Amino acid sequence: MVAAEPPADAFSEADRDRILATLKEMTDRPRCNRIMGCRGAVVLASYGPAVAVPLADILDKNPRADGYWYFELIRLLGQLGNPRALDTLHALLGDAGRWEVPIRAAQALGHLASPTSRAPLEAALARATAGDDVALQAAAHGALARVDPAHASAHRAALVALVPRDAEGIAAIPPVVLDILIEEVQTTRVPEALPGVRLAALHDNRFVRAQALDTLARLHDTGGIPYALDRLDDTLPSIRQKALVALQEITGIRTMTDPDEWRRWCERNDLAKLPE
Numbered sequence: 184m185v186a187a188e189p190p191a192d193a194f195s196e197a198d199r200d201r202i203l204a205t206l207k208e209m210t211d212r213p214r215c216n217r218i219m220g221c222r223g224a225v226v227l228a229s230y231g232p233a234v235a236v237p238l239a240d241i242l243d244k245n246p247r248a249d250g251y252w253y254f255e256l257i258r259l260l261g262q263l264g265n266p267r268a269l270d271t272l273h274a275l276l277g278d279a280g281r282w283e284v285p286i287r288a289a290q291a292l293g294h295l296a297s298p299t300s301r302a303p304l305e306a307a308l309a310r311a312t313a314g315d316d317v318a319l320q321a322a323a324h325g326a327l328a329r330v331d332p333a334h335a336s337a338h339r340a341a342l343v344a345l346v347p348r349d350a351e352g353i354a355a356i357p358p359v360v361l362d363i364l365i366e367e368v369q370t371t372r373v374p375e376a377l378p379g380v381r382l383a384a385l386h387d388n389r390f391v392r393a394q395a396l397d398t399l400a401r402l403h404d405t406g407g408i409p410y411a412l413d414r415l416d417d418t419l420p421s422i423r424q425k426a427l428v429a430l431q432e433i434t435g436i437r438t439m440t441d442p443d444e445w446r447r448w449c450e451r452n453d454l455a456k457l458p459e
């Protein structure tokens with residue numbers, strides 16, 4: 184990774200050293216990965232919008248870098264809210280070399296919600312539609328719903344149309360694509376797509392199950408209660424925990440932590456059985 188020195192006028196020498204050390208730590212896969220998360224991203228975010236400038240510079244200087252840390256930096260550029268990151272994100276949106284980079288760039292641009300991103304996002308959407316890239320279509324529609332408020336309803340409807348509503352359709356989508364679709368449902372808050380998200384909570388892929396349960400919780404989907412209850416028996420402890428949190432968030436009952444209590448509660452309220 185090629186890293187530039189953070190601007191001297193924005194950070195103290197101690198801060199600059201810590202930022203560089205954190206960036207180096209993030210390139211270590213055991214410390215920054217899809218399963219364990221990335222503590223370094225939290226550290227960088229604590230420096231506020233000014234840190235977006237050196238982060239954008241790193242992305243510019245490492246156009247073929249690989250690793251979860253790269254996607255975390257893109258995500259941070261969206262969350263930090265610094266418009267100086269726009270040029271970098273617009274360039275990444277057109278990256279044809281790596282499938283996930285334009286998707287993460289579109290998501291970051293959605294968070295920044297700058298009107299100047301409309302044309303680049305529309306170009307990415309046209310490219311994704313022509314190439315049948317469902318994940319990029321979803322990310323572009325989600326971003327345009329925030330960047331282009333006048334057409335937000337149309338983009339939200341287009342996003343909903345991308346999410347299957349039956350088990351066969353859900354199974355036909357590659358897990359990595361389905362994970363992004365569900366993420367966009369959560370970020371864009373389109374409850375019309377929740378029937379597909381509920382089914383995804385039963386998916387074989389653990390990342391898909393986790394994303395689906397997070398989305399059911401975030402959107403407080405009462406229709407998702409039987410699906411979250413079912414996942415209390417998941418083989419993975421992390422998924423069982425997400426299922427418990429989903430039930431608490433959906434119902435507002437945060438004091439109930441025993442799975443058996445939840446089973447009895449759902450049975451009393453006719454919410455224990457999955458729909459046929």
